[in-house]
Amino acid sequence: MKVLVIGGGGREHALAWKLKQCERVHIVFVAPGNGGTAADPGLRNVPITDPARLADFAAAEKVALTVVGPEAPLAAGVVDLFRARGLRIFGPTQAAAQLESSKAFAKEFMQRHGIPTALYATFTDAGAAHAHVDRHGAPIVVKADGLAAGKGVVVAMIAAEAHAAIDHMLQGEGARVVIEDFMAGEEASFIVMCDGTHVVSLATSQDHKRIFEGDQGPNTGGMGAYSPAPVVTPNVHARVMQDIILPTVAGMAKDGAPYTGFLYAGLMIDEQGRPRTVEFNCRLGDPEAQVILMRLKSDLFDLLMHATEGTLDQVALQWDRRVALGVVMAAHGYPATPRSGDAITGLPAGSAELQVFHAGTTLEDGRLLTSGGRVLCVTALGESVRLAQQQALLAVRGIRFDGAQWRNDIGHRAIKPASPPAAPPAAA
Numbered sequence: 293m294k295v296l297v298i299g300g301g302g303r304e305h306a307l308a309w310k311l312k313q314c315e316r317v318h319i320v321f322v323a324p325g326n327g328g329t330a331a332d333p334g335l336r337n338v339p340i341t342d343p344a345r346l347a348d349f350a351a352a353e354k355v356a357l358t359v360v361g362p363e364a365p366l367a368a369g370v371v372d373l374f375r376a377r378g379l380r381i382f383g384p385t386q387a388a389a390q391l392e393s394s395k396a397f398a399k400e401f402m403q404r405h406g407i408p409t410a411l412y413a414t415f416t417d418a419g420a421a422h423a424h425v426d427r428h429g430a431p432i433v434v435k436a437d438g439l440a441a442g443k444g445v446v447v448a449m450i451a452a453e454a455h456a457a458i459d460h461m462l463q464g465e466g467a468r469v470v471i472e473d474f475m476a477g478e479e480a481s482f483i484v485m486c487d488g489t490h491v492v493s494l495a496t497s498q499d500h501k502r503i504f505e506g507d508q509g510p511n512t513g514g515m516g517a518y519s520p521a522p523v524v525t526p527n528v529h530a531r532v533m534q535d536i537i538l539p540t541v542a543g544m545a546k547d548g549a550p551y552t553g554f555l556y557a558g559l560m561i562d563e564q565g566r567p568r569t570v571e572f573n574c575r576l577g578d579p580e581a582q583v584i585l586m587r588l589k590s591d592l593f594d595l596l597m598h599a600t601e602g603t604l605d606q607v608a609l610q611w612d613r614r615v616a617l618g619v620v621m622a623a624h625g626y627p628a629t630p631r632s633g634d635a636i637t638g639l640p641a642g643s644a645e646l647q648v649f650h651a652g653t654t655l656e657d658g659r660l661l662t663s664g665g666r667v668l669c670v671t672a673l674g675e676s677v678r679l680a681q682q683q684a685l686l687a688v689r690g691i692r693f694d695g696a697q698w699r700n701d702i703g704h705r706a707i708k709p710a711s712p713p714a715a716p717p718a719a720a
């Protein structure tokens with residue numbers, strides 16, 4: 293069978309890599325793909341991004357199943373378009389994708405359905421937004437209402453940061469911001485697959501959004517991730533399903549927009565293990581997908597077919613018990629002004645324990661060049677977070693491109709500090 297993966301980032305490379313291992317899959321198209329999917333003889337890049345042309349392509353090629361990676365085509369209604377033409381596709385409809393494409397929609401939905409999240413207010417008027425910050429003080433969170441590739445959120449530790457974010461985000465006609473109370477705790481990514489009614493949870497994960505080590509500096513789309521996330525204990529997992537995921541899926545169905553697709557709840561888990569929703573995304577996370585798919589032992593094609601048949605209640609997922617950890621290598625100048633065109637060398641051969649998933653890369657005349665902010669995600673499996681981190685970093689240090697940036701501390705929250713050296717014996 294033929295499958296089509298829509299998108300061109302690391303998440304889509306990981307989806308395509310996993311799908312090509314499935315027994316019933318003979319061809320994996322990736323639209324538009326990247327340098328890594330172009331170089332992989334098992335995958336075929338298709339230079340199309342327009343949703344209507346993608347549907348034409350899927351119909352002409354008799355593609356059995358399409359899976360959508362990024363949020364932009366979902367918000368543009370690619371799922372509605374495919375379905376209207378009788379083409380099988382996994383992802384949320386445009387109406388359901390509002391859970392990600394509009395922060396204001398998501399907050400109002402959560403409030404109406406009693407889903408735990410921070411208190412919030414929505415503003416189109418900068419003066420009113422500034423007055424709100426003056427009243428509440430910092431820390432406080434400012435979110436741009438539309439899609440912002442994971443970079444539309446400012447966690448302002450001082451009021452001046454919040455005021456600057458408001459001025460920046462409220463530029464342009466129709467701009468809206470959501471201002472939320474700050475939530476303390478540890479973040480985790482909780483991703484499930486939904487078929488409209490049934491839900492199956494994927495392995496837990498945690499990403500690192502800040503550019504610099506120690507979780508400092510500006511937000512990025514994600515500089516690395518690992519799975520599982522120890523902060524999601526079995527008790528927290530049960531609470532997330534009970535208090536957040538199941539009411540969301542039931543609420544969307546009740547509101548007339550049944551949710552199909554990957555649903556990603558960004559969580560904040562407080563010291564008592566209480567989970568609250570930071571945001572919803574309507575897709576797999578990136579780079580969370582890379583580490584989750586490294587650990588998935590079940591057949592992904594089979595799973596996606598169940599998800600599009602409405603029979604996810606019939607699946608039981610199998611996971612590699614080891615830890616997967618991915619280190620993102622980003623371009624010079626990322627996240628503000630990423631540079632393109634740097635030659636990439638030193639890529640290791642992939643194995644069952646190590647994969648380099650490409651994102652911002654392109655193949656030009658046989659040369660692999662950087663072409664985006666996040667360039668590669670070097671992903672390794674290991675018996676512990678520390679061992680997976682060591683394996684990923686060993687490979688990272690062999691890969692070269694000018695201006696490469698990465699973090700050496702991905703997974704640090706899950707790595708227990710080494711025991712202090714034993715005290716010397718007391719003098720006699």
Ligand code: GLY
Pocket residue numbers: 442499513514573576577578579580
């Ligand atoms: N890693 C964050 C995201 O995918 O939105």
